Amino acid sequence: xxxxxxxxxxxxxxxxxxxxxxxxxxxxxxxxxxxxxxxxxxxxxxxxxxxxxxxxxxxxxxxxxxxxxxxxxxxxxxxxxxxxxxxxxxxxxxxxxxxxxxxxxxxxxxxxxxxxxxxxxxxxxxxxxxxxxxxxxxxxxxxxxxxxxxxxxxxxxxxxxxxxxxxxxxxxxxxxxxxxxxxxxxxxxxxxxxxxxxxxxxx
Numbered sequence: 001x002x003x004x005x006x007x008x009x010x011x012x013x014x015x016x017x018x019x020x021x022x023x024x025x026x027x028x029x030x031x032x033x034x035x036x037x038x039x040x041x042x043x044x045x046x047x048x049x050x051x052x053x054x055x056x057x058x059x060x061x062x063x064x065x066x067x068x069x070x071x072x073x074x075x076x077x078x079x080x081x082x083x084x085x086x087x088x089x090x091x092x093x094x095x096x097x098x099x100x101x102x103x104x105x106x107x108x109x110x111x112x113x114x115x116x117x118x119x120x121x122x123x124x125x126x127x128x129x130x131x132x133x134x135x136x137x138x139x140x141x142x143x144x145x146x147x148x149x150x151x152x153x154x155x156x157x158x159x160x161x162x163x164x165x166x167x168x169x170x171x172x173x174x175x176x177x178x179x180x181x182x183x184x185x186x187x188x189x190x191x192x193x194x195x196x197x198x199x200x201x202x203x
Contacts (some may be wrong), residue, residue, distance in 0.1 A: 004168050006175040014172065018165040021157050028154045034090040035147040042140045049133045056126045060119060076120050077102045082131045092146050094139045097132040100124075 004010060083098040102124055107116075 004172065006172055006179075008176065011169065011172045011176065014165050014168045018162065018169065021161045021165060025154065025157050025162070028150055028157065031090050032147065032150050032154065035143055035150060038089050039140065039143050039147060042136060042143065046133065046136055046140065049129055049136065053126060053129045053133065056122055056129060060122045060126065074123065075105070076107055076116070077104045077124065079127060082135075084135055089143065090146070092142060094142050095135050096139070097135040100128045100131050 004014070080101045080103045082100050085096045085098055086093050087096045088094070
């Protein structure tokens, strides 16, 4: 804690600090609420994506099991780009999943099983879901870290800065009040001395 000067200027500064802290605190509280709402929504979204990934994997496995053919479906295409954008939530930039682009490779329709077309589509969809999951988890991590920082700031204002400013104002006001009282007393003593001298000189 910095040493406080017992002056009128310092009193003014401390009052301005208190006003600023109390004005800023509701903004932080609002940000905390916004972050909590967004985090809950993203957590639900992640659970949905995970469920979709599992469903898609089960579908692919069923087709492979039915036809009992060991075929690496990833040989028929390659990932070209994972597209994402940037959004802003409560003043924080976060990555947002858009899509995955693929490059298809030529293959013989006569030499490959009938289910391969479906399998390729299913695997591509699974890749899209996994890409979306990773980006959405990164989004969640960013917002959770921002929530942690926001809660720390709220505690700092509520438990340290605002009480500190109030206490400084109280102490400075007492000091200045005592100083004013002392000045009044000194003034009265000086006046009494002057009056006494006048009486002595008149005698």
